[in-house]
Amino acid sequence: MATWTFLTNHAHVLLCVWEDSEARVRDIATRVGITERAVQRILQELESEQYLHRERVGRRNRYRVRADRPFRHPVEDHRPVSLLLDLIVRRKAQRPAPRAPARRSARARAPRARAR
Numbered sequence: 001m002a003t004w005t006f007l008t009n010h011a012h013v014l015l016c017v018w019e020d021s022e023a024r025v026r027d028i029a030t031r032v033g034i035t036e037r038a039v040q041r042i043l044q045e046l047e048s049e050q051y052l053h054r055e056r057v058g059r060r061n062r063y064r065v066r067a068d069r070p071f072r073h074p075v076e077d078h079r080p081v082s083l084l085l086d087l088i089v090r091r092k093a094q095r096p097a098p099r100a101p102a103r104r105s106a107r108a109r110a111p112r113a114r115a116r
Contacts, residue, residue: 009042010046011084013032018085022062043063052066065085067082067086
């Protein structure tokens with residue numbers, strides 16, 4: 001059975017760049033689960049459609065996401081991509097840390113006398 005997700009590889013790559021503007025193509029590819037060549041193609045497409053601005057810094061690229069750009073599909077083209085980016089990144093940041101089991105007080109740990 002094929003797996004699918006609600007978001008496209010383009011959305012996943014954009015999210016990776018949104019979280020880390022200096023992310024390497026290799027790291028993005030690993031995280032998204034696609035080839036480095038596919039990441040390069042997606043980055044070029046996002047840049048040509050002005051969703052990204054690329055700046056060369058030494059031997060690396062730094063990307064700036066244009067979050068004010070609208071979604072491309074007519075169903076959601078009245079909304080900026082920042083809504084998706086903020087929603088997912090904020091939700092990840094707000095995810096609560098796993099709780100340790102609650103400690104019982106000394107009184108709660110003490111054996112109770114049975115009522116007769």
